[in-house]
Structures are given as C-alpha cells and as structure tokens.
Amino acid sequence: MGYSELNAPMRTIMTPGPxxxxxRVLRAMGTPILGQFDPAFTTIMNEVMEMLRLVxxxxxxxxxxxxxxxxxxxxxxLCSIIEPGDKVLVPIFGRFGHLLVEICERYGxxxxxxxxxxxxxxxxxxxxxxxxKVSPKITAIVHGETSTGCMQPLKEIGMACRExxxxxxxxxxxxIGGTDVKVDEWCIDGLIGGTQKCLSVPSGMAPxxxxxxxxxxxxxxxxxxxxxxxxxxxxxxxxxPITSNYFDLSMLQDYWGPRRLNHxxxxxxxxxxxxxxxxxxxxxxxxxxxxxHELHEAxxxxxxxxxxxxxxxxxxxxxxxxxxxxxxxxxDGEAVRAMLLNEFSIEIASSFGPLHGKIWRIGTMGFSCRKxxxxxxxxxxxxxxxxxxxxxNRGEALQAALDVYVGKTEIVVASRGTL
Amino acid sequence: MGYSELNAPMRTIMTPGPxxxxxRVLRAMGTPILGQFDPAFTTIMNEVMEMLRLVxxxxxxxxxxxxxxxxxxxxxxLCSIIEPGDKVLVPIFGRFGHLLVEICERYGxxxxxxxxxxxxxxxxxxxxxxxxKVSPKITAIVHGETSTGCMQPLKEIGMACRExxxxxxxxxxxxIGGTDVKVDEWCIDGLIGGTQKCLSVPSGMAPxxxxxxxxxxxxxxxxxxxxxxxxxxxxxxxxxPITSNYFDLSMLQDYWGPRRLNHxxxxxxxxxxxxxxxxxxxxxxxxxxxxxHELHEAxxxxxxxxxxxxxxxxxxxxxxxxxxxxxxxxxDGEAVRAMLLNEFSIEIASSFGPLHGKIWRIGTMGFSCRKxxxxxxxxxxxxxxxxxxxxxNRGEALQAALDVYVGKTEIVVASRGTL
Numbered sequence: 001m002g003y004s005e006l007n008a009p010m011r012t013i014m015t016p017g018p019x020x021x022x023x024r025v026l027r028a029m030g031t032p033i034l035g036q037f038d039p040a041f042t043t044i045m046n047e048v049m050e051m052l053r054l055v056x057x058x059x060x061x062x063x064x065x066x067x068x069x070x071x072x073x074x075x076x077x078l079c080s081i082i083e084p085g086d087k088v089l090v091p092i093f094g095r096f097g098h099l100l101v102e103i104c105e106r107y108g109x110x111x112x113x114x115x116x117x118x119x120x121x122x123x124x125x126x127x128x129x130x131x132x133k134v135s136p137k138i139t140a141i142v143h144g145e146t147s148t149g150c151m152q153p154l155k156e157i158g159m160a161c162r163e164x165x166x167x168x169x170x171x172x173x174x175x176i177g178g179t180d181v182k183v184d185e186w187c188i189d190g191l192i193g194g195t196q197k198c199l200s201v202p203s204g205m206a207p208x209x210x211x212x213x214x215x216x217x218x219x220x221x222x223x224x225x226x227x228x229x230x231x232x233x234x235x236x237x238x239x240x241p242i243t244s245n246y247f248d249l250s251m252l253q254d255y256w257g258p259r260r261l262n263h264x265x266x267x268x269x270x271x272x273x274x275x276x277x278x279x280x281x282x283x284x285x286x287x288x289x290x291x292x293h294e295l296h297e298a299x300x301x302x303x304x305x306x307x308x309x310x311x312x313x314x315x316x317x318x319x320x321x322x323x324x325x326x327x328x329x330x331x332d333g334e335a336v337r338a339m340l341l342n343e344f345s346i347e348i349a350s351s352f353g354p355l356h357g358k359i360w361r362i363g364t365m366g367f368s369c370r371k372x373x374x375x376x377x378x379x380x381x382x383x384x385x386x387x388x389x390x391x392x393n394r395g396e397a398l399q400a401a402l403d404v405y406v407g408k409t410e411i412v413v414a415s416r417g418t419l
Numbered sequence: 420m421g422y423s424e425l426n427a428p429m430r431t432i433m434t435p436g437p438x439x440x441x442x443r444v445l446r447a448m449g450t451p452i453l454g455q456f457d458p459a460f461t462t463i464m465n466e467v468m469e470m471l472r473l474v475x476x477x478x479x480x481x482x483x484x485x486x487x488x489x490x491x492x493x494x495x496x497l498c499s500i501i502e503p504g505d506k507v508l509v510p511i512f513g514r515f516g517h518l519l520v521e522i523c524e525r526y527g528x529x530x531x532x533x534x535x536x537x538x539x540x541x542x543x544x545x546x547x548x549x550x551x552k553v554s555p556k557i558t559a560i561v562h563g564e565t566s567t568g569c570m571q572p573l574k575e576i577g578m579a580c581r582e583x584x585x586x587x588x589x590x591x592x593x594x595i596g597g598t599d600v601k602v603d604e605w606c607i608d609g610l611i612g613g614t615q616k617c618l619s620v621p622s623g624m625a626p627x628x629x630x631x632x633x634x635x636x637x638x639x640x641x642x643x644x645x646x647x648x649x650x651x652x653x654x655x656x657x658x659x660p661i662t663s664n665y666f667d668l669s670m671l672q673d674y675w676g677p678r679r680l681n682h683x684x685x686x687x688x689x690x691x692x693x694x695x696x697x698x699x700x701x702x703x704x705x706x707x708x709x710x711x712h713e714l715h716e717a718x719x720x721x722x723x724x725x726x727x728x729x730x731x732x733x734x735x736x737x738x739x740x741x742x743x744x745x746x747x748x749x750x751d752g753e754a755v756r757a758m759l760l761n762e763f764s765i766e767i768a769s770s771f772g773p774l775h776g777k778i779w780r781i782g783t784m785g786f787s788c789r790k791x792x793x794x795x796x797x798x799x800x801x802x803x804x805x806x807x808x809x810x811x812n813r814g815e816a817l818q819a820a821l822d823v824y825v826g827k828t829e830i831v832v833a834s835r836g837t838l
Contacts, residue, residue, distance in 0.1 A: 003466065003698045006447045006691055009459050013452060018684055021452050028425050029448040029688055033432060033440050033621060035766045040428050047422065067623060068487045068665060069683035075665045098646030103664050147646075196684055202452060204486060204623055204686030227517030227566075228771055243662060245522050246487060246494045262771070264488035265437055265615055267623030269448055270689065272425055279422045347454045352647055352681070 011341075012368075014377045015349040016146040016174060016322045016361055018196035018203045019368040021277075025201055028276035029269045036266045044275055045256065045266065051278035055176065055199075055286070056191060056209045058183035063209040064256045065195075065274060066247065067267045070173040073192035073206025075103050076247035077169055078140065081190070081217045083240055084108030087136040089166075091127050093152065094118055094145035095352045096171055104140065107243065112136065118148045118354050119313040119324075124156035131157075131166055138167045144175035146197075147352050149324035149361060151175060151317050158187030167213060173197060176207075177281055178293045178321040178365055183209060190214045198293070198321055200366025201277035204270050210249075218242075222250040228262060293320050296369045298411040299404040300362060303378040306400035307385075307392045312359045321365045324351070326358065331390050333357055339387065344380040374401060430760075431787075433796045434768040435565040435593060435741045435780055437615035437622045438787040440696075444620055447695035448688045455685045463694055464675065464685065470697035474595065474618075474705070475610060475628045477602035482628040483675045484614075484693060485666065486686045489592040492611035492625025494522050495666040496588055497559065500609070500636045502659055503527030506555040508585075510546050512571065513537055513564035514771045515590055523559065526662065531555060537567045537773050538732040538743075543575035550576075550585055557586045563594035565616075566771050568743035568780060570594065570736050577606030586632060592616060595626075596700055597712045597740040597784055602628060609633045617712070617740055619785025620696035623689050634672075637661075641669040647681060712739050715788045717830040718823040719781060722797040725819035726804075726811045731778045740784045743770070745777065750809050752776055758806065763799040793820060 013020050034041040045064075052063035066076045078100070082088065088109040090101045093116050104111045112134045116122055131139055139161055144151045154170060161168040169190040172181045176191075178198030183191050190210040196203035223241045224233035242248040246264070254261035281289060297320045304311065304325055312324035327333040333350060337360070340346045349361040362377060378397040385392050403409045432439050453460040464483075471482035485495045497519070501507065507528040509519045512535050523530045531553045535541055550558055558580055563570045573589060580587040588609040591600045595610075597617030602610050609629040615622035642660045643652035661667040665683070673680035700708060716739045723730065723744055731743035746752040752769060756779070759765045768780040781796060797816040804811050822828045 003470065003694075003701065005698075006450055006463070006695050008450050008453050008463070008691075010451055011453060011457065011459075013454055015454055018452050018455060018687055021688075023449075026449040026451070026688075030442075030445040031425055031427050032429055032445070033437050033615075034427050034430060035432055035434055036437060036622075038430065038760070038766060040430075044425070044427070051422065068491065069686060071683050072487065072665050075663065079663075095646035099644065099664075102645045106660065106662050106664055196452075196687070202686065202688035203455075203684040204689050225518065226521045227514035241525065243525050244494065244498075245518075245525055246491050247663075247665075264490055265622040267488060267621065267689075268437055268615070269440075269445075269621040269692070270623050270686075272427075273688070276425050279424075282422065341457070347457060 009345060012346045012373055012376055014362050014364070014368060014373060015347050016197065016363040017194065017365060019200055019363060019365045021200050021202055022280055022367045024280065025273050025276045028272045031272050033268050037260060042260065044271060048271060048275050048278065049256065051275070051282060052207050052209065054282055055278060056183045056193070057181065057185070058209050060183065060209045060211050062215060062253065063207070064252070065205040065207045067264060067270070068206055069203050070192065070194040070206045071099065072247065073208045074100065074171055076249060077190040077192060077208055077210060077214070078103050079107045079244050079247050080221070080242050080249040081138065081167065081214055082107045082109045085110055086138065087112065087134060088138045088140055089131055089134050089136040090140050091122050091130070093121050093148065093150060094142065095147035096142045096145055100140045100142065100171060119150065121150050121152045121317045124153055127157050128160040131160060131164060136166055138169055140169040143170050143172040143181065144319040146174040146322055146361070147355065149313060149319050149322040151179070151319040153317065154188065155186045162187040174319065174321065177289065179290050195274060195277070198365045199277050199281060201273050202270070204267065205274055207274070218249045218253070223248065224254070224261065225251060225263070293364060293369055294411060295404070296364045296371065296374050297321070297323065299374050299401040300364055300378070302404050302409055303374070303397035303401040306396040307378070307382055321363060321369065323362045323364065324359045325362065327360060328390050331385070331388055333360060336384050336388055339384045340380055346377055346380050348377065371405060428764060431765040431792055431795055433781050433783070433787060433792060434766050435616065435782040436613065436784060438619055438782060438784045440619050440621055441699055441786045443699065444692050444695045447691045450691050452687050456679060461679065463690060467690060467694050467697065468675065470694070470701060471626050471628065473701055474697060475602045475612070476600065476604070477628050479602065479628045479630050481634060481672065482626070483671070484624040484626045486683060486689070487625055488622050489611065489613040489625045490518060491666070492627045493519065493590055495668060496609045496611060496627055496629060496633070497522050498526045498663050498666050499661050499668040500557065500586065500633055501526045501528045504529055505557065506531065506553060507557045507559055508550055508553050508555040509559050510541050510549070512540050512567065512569060513561065514566035515561045515564055519559045519561065519590060538569065540569050540571045540736045543572055546576050547579040550579060550583060555585055557588055559588040560590070562589050562591040562600065563738040565593045565741055565780070566774065568732060568738050568741040570598070570738040572736065573607065574605045581606040593738065593740065596708065598709050614693060614696070617784045618696050618700060620692050621689070623686065624693055626693070637668045637672065642667065643673070643680065644670060644682070712783060712788055713830060714823070715783045715790065715793050716740070716742065718793050718820040719783055719797070721823050721828055722793070722816035722820040725815040726797070726801055740782060740788070742781045742783065743778045744781065746779060747809050750804070750807055752779060755803050755807055758803045759799055765796055765799050767796065790824060
C-alpha cells in the first residue's frame with residue numbers, strides 16, 4: 001500500500017555490465033504485448049534469429065535467445081551436450097572460466113583444467129597441446145574475461161578443435177557486439193552472447209548459436225514434453241534425455257523452429273528489446289561499432305595513463321571494452337568507488353577472487369561507450385583521487401583523451417590483428 | 420540494414436497468457452538501467468521481496484523472482500529439493516501436472532502419479548489417501564490448470580501434508596493475483612507464481628516463495644561458486660550439490676540475501692516491471708482485485724451461455740480467470756480463432772492434449788480483465804460464429820453481460836468458498 005512509483009536515479013554506468021541502454025531500446029519495451037503464437041510475434045522471433053546470425057557472423061540455422069541471464073546460455077548449451085563422464089577441457093584465465101568448470105562438473109563431466117595467471121591469456125599452441133593430451137569431447141573457454149579485462153585469441157584453437165573432432169564452446173558474453181567474434185571463421189561450434197554488455201540490451205536474455213555438430217547431439221537426446229507429445233513422438237524418446245527441462249535445446253528448437261511446439265512463454269518485452277538492440281547494432285554496422293569501441297577505449301587508456309595511474313595486465317590481449325586499473329598503494333578502492341557513485345552518480349567496478357581490492361575495472365560497452373561518458377569518468381576519477389590523497393597529474397587526463405578524439409594521438413590496437 | 424523499427428499491432432488479448440499489460444508497467448520498463456549492486460537497485464530488489472510476500476500472503480523470508488519464464492520457477496524449486504530416488508507424488512488434472520512430472524523425473528525422482536479426467540479436480544481426501552499410501556518426500560500439484568480451466572482446492576491437502584511431514588509444492592502460475600492463494604494458511608511449503616497472467620507483468624520472470632522447511636534442504640546442499648568462494652566456503656561444500664547452477668536456490672539466496680554474492684546479473688528492466696506490477700496489485704487490494712476477476716468472469720460466462728454456447732466442465736471448481744467453451748459440432752475452432760485475430764484483432768486460445776480441437780479458452784486475467792474487453796470479445800465471437808454458420812441467439816450475449824454489470828444478475832461464485 002505504501003509503495004511509491006518507481007523512481008530510479010540517473011547513473012553514468014562505466015562497469016562491465018549491466019550498462020546503459022539506448023532510449024530507443026528502452027522505448028521498444030513499452031510496445032503492447034502480443035501473444036506468443038500470434039503471427040505478428042512469431043515474425044518478430046524469426047527476425048531476431050536472422051539478426052543474431054548477422055551479429056554472430058554465422059550461417060548456423062540455430063541462433064536464438066535463452067530466456068534467462070547470460071549464464072543461462074552457458075548452462076543451456078553445456079547441459080544439452082554433456083553426458084555424465086564426458087571429458088571437457090576448460091582453460092581458465094579468470095572468474096568466468098571457473099563458472100564453466102562449475103557448470104560442467106554439475107552435469108557430470110570429467111573436467112580437465114589448465115590455468116594461467118589472472119591478467120594473462122593462453123598461447124593457443126599450449127591449449128592445442130593440452131587438447132591433444134586430454135582428448136576431450138568438448139573444449140569450453142571464455143573469449144572476453146571481464147574479471148581480468150583479457151581476451152583469448154580463438155581462431156587457431158578453433159581450427160585445431162575442428163581437425164581433432166573436439167567441440168569448441170565459447171562464452172562471448174562480454175565481447176559480442178563490442179569486438180569481432182567470428183563464429184564460423186573461427187570454427188566455434190557453440191557460442192553464448194550477453195545482452196547487458198556490448199549489445200546494450202537489458203539483462204535477462206542470453207543469445208546463443210550452435211552448428212549442426214552440436215545439433216546432432218541434441219537431436220540424439222530429443223524429447224517432446226509429456227502432455228503435448230504425440231504417439232509418434234513417444235516412440236522416438238531418447239534414453240539419454242537432457243536433465244534440465246527449461247534448458248533442453250531439443251525442446252527449444254521445436255519452439256523456435258517451424259513446429260512451434262509450446263515450451264515456455266517467450267519473454268515478450270525482452271524480445272522487443274533484443275530486436276531493437278540488434279537492429280541498432282546492424283544499423284551502426286559491426287566494423288563501425290568495433291572501431292567506436294576502440295576509439296573510446298584509446299581515449300580512456302590515454303587519460304588513465306596521463307593521470308599517473310597504471311593499467312593492469314600487459315595490454316597485449318586486452319579486451320577493448322574493459323580497462324583494468326591498478327589501485328594505487330594506500331588508496332581504498334571501495335572508498336573511491338563509493339565517492340564516484342555518491343557524488344558523481346558514476347559506477348565503476350571492482351573485481352573478483354585474486355584481483356579483489358587490487359584493481360578497478362572501467363567498462364566501455366555499447367551505449368555507455370560514448371565520448372561524454374569517457375570525459376566525465378576521467379574528470380571525476382581525477383577529482384576523487386585528489387580528495388582521497390593520491391597525487392594525480394592534474395588536468396592531464398582530459399587533455400590526453402581529447403588528443404585522441406581530435407586525432408592527435410594515434411590509436412594502437414594491441415595485438416587484435418592476430419586473432 | 421533492412422530492418423525497420425519495431426511496429427507491433429494492437430491486440431485485445433483474451434487468452435490465459437501472456438495478457439495485456441497496464442501502460443504504467445510498460446512505462447516502468449523504460450526507466451534507465453541501474454547497476455545490480457547499486458544501493459538504489461538493491462533497494463528495489465528488497466521492495467520486490469516485500470511486495471511478493473504480501474501477494475503470496477506469506478511471512479516466508481524467501482520470496483523473489485527467478486530470472487526466467489514461469490516454468491523456470493517450477494524447475495528452480497523442484498531441482499533444489501529433489502535428490503535422485505526421492506519419492507514425489509504428482510496428482511495430474513491437466514497439462515501442467517504433466518510438466519511437474521517431467522521436471523521431477525529429469526532430476527531423478529521416483530514419481531508417483533494419480534490422474535483424474537481433464538475438466539475435473541481431485542477430492543482432497545483422495546489425494547490425502549494417496550499421500551498416505553505413497554509416503555512421498557514431496558507432493559507437487561498445480562493450483563489453477565489453464566489447460567482445463569479448473570482449480571484444485573488445496574487447504575486440506577496442505578494441512579495433511581504438514582501433519583504427515585510431506586513437502587507441498589504448488590504451481591500457482593495461473594492463479595496468483597487473480598484469486599486467493601494463501602501460502603501460509605494453506606500450509607504450502609514452496610510456491611511458484613507467474614507474471615504474464617493475473618499479475619499482468621510481461622513474461623520472463625517467475626516469482627517464487629518457500630519456507631524454512633524447504634530452506635533447510637537447500638542449505639544442506641549449499642555451494643558457493645568457484646571463482647568467488649572463500650576458503651571458509653570451500654570447507655563447507657555439500658556432497659549433494661544441486662545439479663543446476665542457474666537454478667541453485669542456495670546461490671540465489673546468497674544473491675538476494677544480505678551477502679549479495681554475485682550470481683547472475685539481475686534482469687533490470689523486468690524487475691522494474693515486476694515492482695510496478697506488484698505495486699498496482701497492492702494498490703488495487705487483493706480482495707478488490709479478486710472480486711473484479713469474478714465480476715468479469717460472471718459477465719463473460721452469462722454472455723457465453725446466453726449466446727447458446729456450452730461451458731466445458733462442471734463449473735464446480737472453475738478457475739475464475741479461465742473460461743473454457745465447447746466448440747460446437749461442425750464448427751472449425753481454429754477458423755474461428757483466426758477470424759477473431761484477423762478481423763477483430765482479438766486473441767483467444769485453444770487447448771492441449773485430449774482437449775485440442777474440443778474447447779476454446781478465454782482468459783480474463785489482470786489488465787486484460789476489463790469490461791470493454793469482455794463486451795468486445797462477446798460481440799466479436801457472436802459475429803464470427805454467425806459467419807461460420809453457427810446459429811447463435813443474436814444479440815443476447817451483450818444483454819446478459821450488461822445485466823451482470825448493472826447488478827441485475829447475481830454473481831454466484833462456484834465452490835470457491837470451500838477452499
């Protein structure tokens with residue numbers, strides 16, 4: 001009874017997600033509801049599939065969202081292909097590698113891991129060697145690790161997996177829409193994207209894609225649900241069904257495919273948001289969008305360095321949409337974040353595990369990745385650090401960033417040409 | 420590229436969901452994004468929990484949404500408490516009973532079922548007798564079966580379960596917000612609600628609640644995720660962890676509770692919608708809201724009967740928000756639905772399994788449950804049936820409905836007083 005109308009403060013969100021959303025996408029969610037089998041709605045579902053294929057750079061038949069947050073996409077693909085005892089290799093270079101292990105173990109996989117220090121990525125040849133040694137059914141790996149700001153080159157690993165008959169499943173939640181992710185060219189069999197990061201759609205959906213090598217496994221475990229299965233369906237029931245009902249991709253295919261067999265009730269307003277978000281990505285163009293992310297990343301990085309702060313990691317395989325900064329000695333990282341939020345209404349992130357309390361992470365993702373945001377976060381961070389007693393080079397950060405924007409400073413794109 | 424702005428037709432949605440959404444709820448989704456750990460956002464999360472307790476009529480500590488469509492709530496509760504070999508009794512009186520069986524079986528339960536014909540519900544004493552015979556760990560049952568328009572009385576069953584030490588899990592997806600669901604008074608241990616039905620919030624969230632009897636099981640299977648677990652957490656790892664990571668309620672508790680341990684990224688815009696939807700439910704008041712559903716149900720039912728159509732089922736345990744109508748002999752039910760959609764932009768539903776092709780279902784749920792919608796669907800159905808060659812009593816339906824609205828016809832509320 002005593003509850004007032006929703007009244008959220010305005011924030012400048014410079015974290016690795018969830019990030020700000022284009023007003024056109026927010027507005028799309030206000031579109032009135034359509035029934036899930038209304039032809040007007042199934043047309044929208046089909047358009048979302050088409051647009052996802054373009055964003056994933058794939059010709060895969062299957063590209064659709066799971067109705068859940070990003071990790072629901074990881075679980076949907078992994079639980080649909082893992083059977084107890086299956087060998088999975090997970091190279092871990094940050095928190096979300098551990099999440100892949102967690103999911104695979106829960107579904108009974110025999111998980112083999114390899115680790116490198118947080119802040120680095122793997123030499124592809126080391127991963128390939130391990131694949132040859134372990135001979136797994138699946139290699140599952142993160143593309144962009146938001147926890148460390150690093151990005152793993154995948155093409156060589158993908159080609160080796162294809163040659164060796166190993167499935168490659170990739171978590172591209174943080175990178176999709178912000179930097180190149182070439183599903184077909186890199187020989188990726190199953191891939192999970194995120195909405196609330198570089199696609200700049202609210203959290204709550206996990207777009208996935210997978211090819212016929214994964215579809216074959218799914219089909220062999222196919223089940224049609226009790227209560228709607230025909231006699232013919234029941235004669236073909238698999239003896240190795242997928243454990244989860246909600247994440248059973250054999251059922252989701254029948255819902256997204258021409259049979260349109262009822263499973264869940266598709267999340268209407270979120271599909272509207274996803275469609276509009278994808279439309280804006282394609283309207284901007286993938287190459288232009290990736291270049292925009294690199295431009296603002298460069299301005300941020302130059303500003304951070306000019307201020308006198310140190311970047312975390314060697315920068316060689318930096319994720320363009322996440323910039324990690326070492327918290328200077330004697331400075332309370334959480335006090336800085338709190339002051340940014342409370343005085344400037346800006347949010348930046350801390351990190352997890354071994355990096356907790358050691359680095360800040362600034363995201364430059366999707367709609368949050370704009371010139372005024374970069375300039376505001378640099379100006380604010382400078383002011384807050386001065387208040388907290390850290391002697392920055394006053395006034396240098398904005399000058400360095402502006403130099404990037406006027407083309408005075410050349411943008412050097414780390415090693416991303418070698419992907 | 421070639422994609423135009425989202426442009427959905429306006430529909431009058433008279434199905435059992437997804438239904439129309441109040442413009443105030445649609446508007447709430449346009450609120451700018453907040454970070455998931457922003458105090459402004461965690462305040463909203465806490466308010467959602469408070470409001471859910473009021474709607475669920477419970478004092479349970481745990482009441483929060485799963486970020487997925489309704490069935491994700493069923494799976495979250497069931498997979499968090501079922502261990503392989505556990506006995507579960509599922510009394511089935513429609514399609515969604517089969518869904519409960521499906522989920523329980525997938526997680527390794529030994530499922531016992533009892534069935535009654537679609538269109539009827541169980542005598543509570545028959546269910547109680549079966550519970551005594553089977554002695555299950557869990558009884559899982561649907562409250563409002565949208566597939567048949569029937570509602571199962573639960574209070575006696577709940578009291579018996581409590582006495583016998585059996586857990587009662589209830590799927591109230593279709594009934595919550597439209598008719599009384601008294602979690603505590605009916606001794607329900609775990610309950611799943613839906614958003615896109617009588618709460619009139621878009622599909623994509625599944626609000627659940629559970630008490631300390633269920634929490635105890637969850638705590639005994641508790642796990643903190645790899646990559647964020649402390650040494651202390653790791654010393655306490657359960658040997659019987661929950662299979663799903665996404666639906667692991669022990670982790671979701673740590674995310675929704677004071678520890679605020681990162682799990683998924685809460686679906687920002689959907690939480691805005693849920694908060695606003697719940698606020699409108701509480702502003703209207705539960706009793707007033709239930710009475711509104713009964714008023715419009717009565718007008719619809721009187722109109723349907725006056726037209727010369729026959730209701731499906733004995734009406735004794737009718738779900739107030741779903742009215743099932745027998746498709747007259749010689750009439751093509753799908754042709755009628757198509758003409759309603761294409762000429763009148765009205766959607767009504769068919770049904771599943773044994774009722775497919777035999778009945779239409781008209782929903783009167785939440786924001787769709789309005790006088791003008793009832794009058795429009797009656798007028799349109801009359802016109803369409805005449806066009807399809809069925810001789811209705813011309814003009815009678817609207818007169819009968821109007822008689823209800825002016826109080827000339829008394830509203831008889833089936834047997835719902837005996838719940």
